[in-house]
Amino acid sequence: MSVIVDENTxxxxxxxxxxxGSFHTGEMLKFGTKVVAGVAPGKGGQKFMDRVPIVNSVxxxxxxxxxxxxxxxxxxxxxxxxMEAIDAGxxxxxxxxxxxxxHDTMEIVHQAKLRGGATVLGPNGPGITAVGKCKIGIxxxxxxxxxxxxxxxxxxxxxxxxxDAITRSGMGxxxxxxxxxxxxxxxxxxDVLEMFNRDPETEKIVLVGEIGGGSNEERAAEYIKKNxxxxxxxxxxxxxxxxxxxxxxxxxxx
Amino acid sequence: xxxxxxxxxxSDAVYRHKELSVTDPEKTPPLELEAQSKGGYAFVELDGxxxxxxxxxxxxxxxxxxxxxxxxxxxxxxxxDLGGTDNxxxxxxxxxxxxxxxxxAILVNIFGGGVTKCDTVANGIVAAKQKYxxxxxxxxxxxxxxxxxxxxxxxxxxxDSYPTMMEAIExxxxxxxxx
Numbered sequence: 274m275s276v277i278v279d280e281n282t283x284x285x286x287x288x289x290x291x292x293x294g295s296f297h298t299g300e301m302l303k304f305g306t307k308v309v310a311g312v313a314p315g316k317g318g319q320k321f322m323d324r325v326p327i328v329n330s331v332x333x334x335x336x337x338x339x340x341x342x343x344x345x346x347x348x349x350x351x352x353x354x355x356m357e358a359i360d361a362g363x364x365x366x367x368x369x370x371x372x373x374x375x376h377d378t379m380e381i382v383h384q385a386k387l388r389g390g391a392t393v394l395g396p397n398g399p400g401i402t403a404v405g406k407c408k409i410g411i412x413x414x415x416x417x418x419x420x421x422x423x424x425x426x427x428x429x430x431x432x433x434x435x436x437d438a439i440t441r442s443g444m445g446x447x448x449x450x451x452x453x454x455x456x457x458x459x460x461x462x463x464d465v466l467e468m469f470n471r472d473p474e475t476e477k478i479v480l481v482g483e484i485g486g487g488s489n490e491e492r493a494a495e496y497i498k499k500n501x502x503x504x505x506x507x508x509x510x511x512x513x514x515x516x517x518x519x520x521x522x523x524x525x526x527x
Numbered sequence: 528x529x530x531x532x533x534x535x536x537x538s539d540a541v542y543r544h545k546e547l548s549v550t551d552p553e554k555t556p557p558l559e560l561e562a563q564s565k566g567g568y569a570f571v572e573l574d575g576x577x578x579x580x581x582x583x584x585x586x587x588x589x590x591x592x593x594x595x596x597x598x599x600x601x602x603x604x605x606x607x608d609l610g611g612t613d614n615x616x617x618x619x620x621x622x623x624x625x626x627x628x629x630x631x632a633i634l635v636n637i638f639g640g641g642v643t644k645c646d647t648v649a650n651g652i653v654a655a656k657q658k659y660x661x662x663x664x665x666x667x668x669x670x671x672x673x674x675x676x677x678x679x680x681x682x683x684x685x686x687d688s689y690p691t692m693m694e695a696i697e698x699x700x701x702x703x704x705x706x
Binding site for chain 2: 349374433
């Protein structure tokens with residue numbers, strides 16, 4: 274068992290023919306992810322890398338029995354893409370795209386909850402990886418090694434930095450989750466702490482936040498004190514150089 | 528009766544409301560305005576520092592400043608997040624901004640991934656060094672996608688590079704005359 278995704282995850286890529294979508298679909302296939310179809314309106318009938326069928330809509334992809342999607346379409350189209358995935362009943366919706374208007378994200382998260390309870394991750398995140406089983410997103414394949422450390426992060430490249438450090442130190446990872454760096458995202462630290470706490474493959478937990486996280490990080494700290502017996506290490510980036518005093522912080526949930 | 532009201536504009540939704548401009552040119556420092564107009568780098572000048580910083584991703588850039596400040600006693604001159612970079616010019620323009628802040632040394636911290644490839648960044652660093660005749664020492668950390676190719680490009684051009692962030696930070700603090 275891992276968290277949110279595993280070897281039974283069957284992924285479609287919405288925006289598979291785009292610059293990001295095509296490069297990273299190739300990397301996901303190399304990682305061993307079951308990418309069962311790609312969605313690109315108007316390009317149905319083609320194949321990606323001679324193996325992944327491309328269809329015109331999420332509905333059309335249901336013949337390949339997907340249960341998850343990676344959304345890599347430009348920001349103005351993310352809301353429609355996510356609604357299509359919710360309508361089709363997919364269980365995991367990972368939004369890579371950055372600069373999604375936050376009212377759109379609020380609507381996506383709300384509708385997912387109302388209509389079947391799909392798990393939404395992102396926007397503006399690097400993906401989710403269950404090491405050895407499934408990778409959705411853009412994290413570099415070579416940084417991972419199977420192990421018992423779970424990582425949840427609001428950052429992109431800083432997640433790679435920390436996973437790489439864990440791997441270089443001789444340890445390895447169970448599930449690595451990019452929560453997304455936007456003011457509104459699908460899951461909070463507390464949501465994933467509950468999952469990591471239950472996950473038999475996870476013995477240690479690393480949380481990576483950024484300044485401007487609002488009360489999200491504080492609530493997580495209280496939750497850990499009360500409920501988490503596993504070892505937790507947390508880092509909030511941006512405290513050192515007095516960036517906040519200069520009026521600069523990544524906007525976060527509050 | 529309404530006694531007061533405030534409006535917060537979501538800069539990511541401005542494409543739907545082009546009449547709402549988000550940046551106030553009178554309240555934004557000139558270099559930060561230039562950074563925005565040059566393709567949307569996140570750039571912040573920091574008072575009293577002497578080490579120019581270029582990194583990719585807001586989180587990694589903040590972690591770089593933290594490590595410089597908290598662990599090695601370095602003083603960063605700026606925050607500059609390249610974002611995803613698959614374009615040599617993005618790197619060259621970043622150097623232009625950082626040089627205008629007149630640092631004593633420049634630290635580039637890149638973790639390749641997403642659309643960012645280390646060899647592209649390395650070519651950008653070499654091009655910037657030639658274009659601006661940079662005299663200050665440049666210390667580079669490259670990890671991730673195409674790191675070996677990137678480090679080879681830098682080696683041929685006489686630029687120091689390291690595989691880990693802390694090694695690069697130690698080196699740049701020394702070169703800038705710190706601890």
